[in-house]
Amino acid sequence: MAAILIVEDEPSINELVKRNLQLVGHRCTSVFDGLTAISEMHAQTYDLIILDIMLPELDGFEVFKQAHEIPTIFLTARSSLSDRIMGFSMGADDYLTKPFEMLELLARVEAVLRRTQKNRSCFEAEAVRIDFDSRQVFYEGQLVECTPKEYELLEVLVNNRNIALSRERLLELVWGYDYEGDTRTIDVHIQKLRKKLGWDNVIKTVYKLGYRLEISI
Structure with missing residues (x-):
């Protein structure tokens, strides 16, 4: 970094x-x-x-x-x-x-x-590689099909790794302030990401708050 x-x-x-x-x-x-x-x-x-x-x-x-x-x-x-x-x-x-x-x-x-090209265009952790330029995600070398919102949620989690984010804040960052849905949308997308990326123990649930992408630095 x-x-x-x-x-x-x-x-x-x-x-x-x-x-x-x-x-x-x-x-x-x-x-x-x-x-x-x-x-x-x-x-x-x-x-x-x-x-x-x-x-x-x-x-x-x-x-x-x-x-x-x-x-x-x-x-x-x-x-x-x-x-x-x-x-x-x-x-x-x-x-x-x-x-x-x-x-x-x-x-x-x-x-x-x-x-300014001082940050990597890719992020890698736990068999997952994210190419920010192409917006592609790979798990164990295989391309993972992500919806646009799944990818945007993943990128927010990665860019704010090790920081606890509330469901409400994740909705604001990914869906926008005028989104009329509820926070269960976040839970559904998180579960899909965990399953697709094998990240059950990487995307942590923060009790009564939201989620945190936990990565060792």
């Missing part, structure tokens, strides 16, 4: 982002001010920077100028149109404002890493 530098001066937010990125397999380094961020970028190689704008010592825009084309997501409370325009005009890969949903940040990280 990717090496990610988190530049955020609020310790609780920094730690929250770091823990969730590590859960899905990324290697993370945390710093809390602009000058330290620049020193860290010069000392180590990173695949992605998650960068606040309002930082001690040196603001995020100045840090970004010295990022040497490292893919960057601005994560900031500065939500004005002018700030967003400035971030994108400087070449930022994405711009997310606080408060934010952690699952949205994880999705944006995944998207940037794929776009």
